[in-house]
Amino acid sequence: MKNNILKGAILGSLLLVGCGKEEKVTTANKPLEIEYWHVASESFGGGTIKELVKNFNEQNPDIKVIEKFNPDMYKGLTQNLQVAVAAKRKPAIVQMGYSYLNYAHDNFDFVTAQEVVDKYFPEDKDYFNTEFLPNILELGQVNGKQVGIPYSISNPIMYINSDLMTAAGIDMNNTPKDWETVRKYSETIKEKTGNMGLFVQEFADNWAQQALMEGNGGQILEERDGKTIPTFASKESAAAYQYLADMVKDDIALHATNDEGFQTFLNGKLGMVITTIGKRDNFESSANFKIVGEKFPLFEGNSRKLPAGGNMLMIMTENSDEQKASWKFMKYLLSEEASEKWTKGTGYLPSAIQDENSEIAKFLNENQLMKVASEQLKDMGKWASFSGANALQAEQLLIDVRDVILSGQKKAEEALKETQEKIMNLVK
Incomplete structure (x- = not known):
C-alpha cells in the first residue's frame, strides 16, 4: 500500500527517459540546442539544475539543453519571456509559476505537452492520465486545457x-x-x-x-x-x-x-x-x-x-524538432531519477507519485522539514492567478x-x- 501522503498528492511512476523509438534531432551532426528557462538561483536549486541538465545531455548526445536562470522569480521570467516573444527568440521550455497560469494561457502562444506526445510519441499518449493524479494536473489547467505540466510543488x-x-x-x-x-x-x-x-x-x-x-x-x-x-x-x-x-x-x-x-x-x-x-x-x-x-x-x-507554490513546465517552441527534444527533456525531469535529485537538492515536493520503497518516499518520511510540508498537502489549493x-x-x-x-x-x-x-x- 502506498504512503498516504504520496498517494493523496504527488504523481507518477518509474519511467525511463527515451523509451520507445528514438528520433534523431541533430543538425549537421551537431546536437540540437534548446533553451530551458528557470528561476533557480545558486542558493535555490541552481546547482541541481546544472546537474540535471548535464546528466540529460550526457544521456542524449543528439540534444544539448542550455539552462538559463531568470532573476526576480516567476515575475522576472514572465517579463523576460514577453521580450523574447517580441524578438522572436523564445526558449523551447520554461518553468512557469502557477501564479501566472492564466496570464500564460491568455497571452502566449505555446504547444501543450499532450499535443507533442500525440503527434510524435504515440507510446506516451496515456502518460499524463496514468502518471498524474487529477488534482495535481489541475494546477496547470485553464478551463480544462493543460497549459503546463506540474513540476515543482511547494507550500x-x-x-x-x-x-x-x-x-x-x-x-x-x-x-x-x-x-x-x-x-x-x-x-x-x-x-x-x-x-x-x-x-x-x-x-x-x-x-x-x-x-x-x-x-x-x-x-x-x-x-x-x-x-x-x-x-x-x-x-x-x-x-x-x-x-x-x-x-x-x-x-x-x-x-x-x-x-x-x-x-x-x-x-x-x-x-x-x-x-x-x-x-x-x-x-x-x-x-x-x-x-x-x-x-x-x-x-x-x-x-x-x-x-500551491512552484511551477509547471511549458513548451514554447514552434519548431517540431525542438518540440521533440523538449518532451524528452521534460520526461527526464519528471522521472524518478531526476525527481529525487530535484527534491533533495531543493525541498520541492515532486509532482510524481513515487513507489513507497523509493528513495524519495523514504526521504519525505524521514526528513522532519519535508514531513511538515507533506502533511500540509491536504491544505493546498490554487495559487491566485490574474487573467487578461x-x-x-x-x-x-x-x-x-x-x-x-x-x-x-x-x-x-x-x-x-x-x-x-x-x-x-x-x-x-
Whole structure:
C-alpha cells in the first residue's frame, strides 16, 4: 500500500527517459540546442539544475539543453519571456509559476505537452492520465486545457531556530501553531535575546501573503464571466495583514528583502522564518544551528489554506524538432531519477507519485522539514492567478501594497481597498 501522503498528492511512476523509438534531432551532426528557462538561483536549486541538465545531455548526445536562470522569480521570467516573444527568440521550455497560469494561457502562444506526445510519441499518449493524479494536473489547467505540466510543488512552512528559542527560555516541545503564539514567542525572543522573532518571505510575488489572508477567511480572486475579479479587500484579509504589520511596527518581526531576512536567520539572529519548503536544502546546509519545522500558523477559528507554490513546465517552441527534444527533456525531469535529485537538492515536493520503497518516499518520511510540508498537502489549493493582458500589472500592484502595509505607510484596510479598486480598473 502506498504512503498516504504520496498517494493523496504527488504523481507518477518509474519511467525511463527515451523509451520507445528514438528520433534523431541533430543538425549537421551537431546536437540540437534548446533553451530551458528557470528561476533557480545558486542558493535555490541552481546547482541541481546544472546537474540535471548535464546528466540529460550526457544521456542524449543528439540534444544539448542550455539552462538559463531568470532573476526576480516567476515575475522576472514572465517579463523576460514577453521580450523574447517580441524578438522572436523564445526558449523551447520554461518553468512557469502557477501564479501566472492564466496570464500564460491568455497571452502566449505555446504547444501543450499532450499535443507533442500525440503527434510524435504515440507510446506516451496515456502518460499524463496514468502518471498524474487529477488534482495535481489541475494546477496547470485553464478551463480544462493543460497549459503546463506540474513540476515543482511547494507550500510555506515555518523554519525555527531551535537554539535561539531555547536561549529565550521557550520550550521546543511547544512549537508555535497559531499566530497568537507566534507573536508571544517573538516578544519573548526580543526581550530575552535582543533578536527579531519573525520574517515572512518577500519574494516578487504574493504567495505567502495569499496564505496569510486566506488563512483568516479572506479570498484573493473570484471567477466571474471568464474573468478573475479581485476580492482581497475584505475585513478578514485586512485583519490578517494588519496582524503582521503590527508585529513589524512593534519591532518583533522583520520587513526586509529576502536576502536580508534569510541571512539574518542563517546568522542565528532570527527566531522564525515563513517561506517555501523549496528553501529546505539551502537552510539545512547553511545553518550552524538546529532547524525545526512547523506548519503555517493558524488564525483562531479558521482552517489553514495554502496556495500551491512552484511551477509547471511549458513548451514554447514552434519548431517540431525542438518540440521533440523538449518532451524528452521534460520526461527526464519528471522521472524518478531526476525527481529525487530535484527534491533533495531543493525541498520541492515532486509532482510524481513515487513507489513507497523509493528513495524519495523514504526521504519525505524521514526528513522532519519535508514531513511538515507533506502533511500540509491536504491544505493546498490554487495559487491566485490574474487573467487578461494586464495580469502582470495587477500582480505588481499586490506586490507593491505589501511594502505600503508592512512599512506602516497605511493601514491594511485602506491600502487593500485602494489596490483592489486599481486592479478592478485593469481587469474590466
